[in-house]
Amino acid sequence: MESFWRNAGIQLGKHWKIVAASMVAITVLLGIGLTQVEFATGQDSYLNPDSQIAIDNVDFQENFGGETVIMLFTAESDAVDVTALVDPPNLAELDRLTAELESIPNVYAVITPPVSLTFSDSLVKGPGRNALLAAASRDEAGAAVRGEDISIGLARLGTVETQELGEPGWNDILVFGNDGFDLVDGELTAPADADRV
Structure with a gap:
């Protein structure tokens, strides 16, 4: 098995231009493919879009922007007793x-x-x-x-x-x-x- 890898290394080394061109071609193809990848992180990724939960959630997001409304009480002075x-x-x-x-x-x-x-x-x-x-x-x-x-x-x-x-x-x-x-x-x-x- 060792002789196989040694022989493969020698052959690849002899034809380094072909190996380099192949690696560049593979990298370009993967780069083109990477631009086509889409990540779906919305509710449609995990909810059936026809379910009542999904419909209600879309309605909520349209009315409130998809965010929970939070009002936070803060005290600007150390003298304030919470x-x-x-x-x-x-x-x-x-x-x-x-x-x-x-x-x-x-x-x-x-x-x-x-x-x-x-x-x-x-x-x-x-x-x-x-x-x-x-x-x-x-x-x-x-x-x-x-x-x-x-x-x-x-x-x-x-x-x-x-x-x-x-x-x-x-x-x-x-x-x-x-x-x-x-x-x-x-x-x-x-x-x-x-x-x-």
Whole structure:
């Protein structure tokens, strides 16, 4: 087999002009073919164009440009406290805005801070709490980290007497994660307000 490859190399070397011309011709043909390649990344690549889903999606894209409408709240100053957004008077105004947006005929879903808080509230009070406890023993590699986070989460839950939307302590649990909290000898230590995430 080695002699075959050695002989092929010698023959190709003797006729290097033909080999070079062949390689140029192949490259040109592949280059021409490459210009004919089309990539289809639209919904017609994975949806039957006659299906109701595809028809509805095209209608949505024509009305909204194919993009989700997102409004982002930002604070330009470090002095702004994001928790003020979910204080009862602001929640009431945001609830009013949510209802107003939901009443628009062509709006099918609205997710505002109150909707997000309600979702988090339902998760933490209901199946989320049970899932949190069940997750502790899932895989051994992250068990210690999960166990610590679960302990902090449960300790934080224990500090709130009234678990209702609009209550400052409950809002803090729903808005901020466990990052920066420490639990040492059963004592929960919170991070500085500026360090909460």
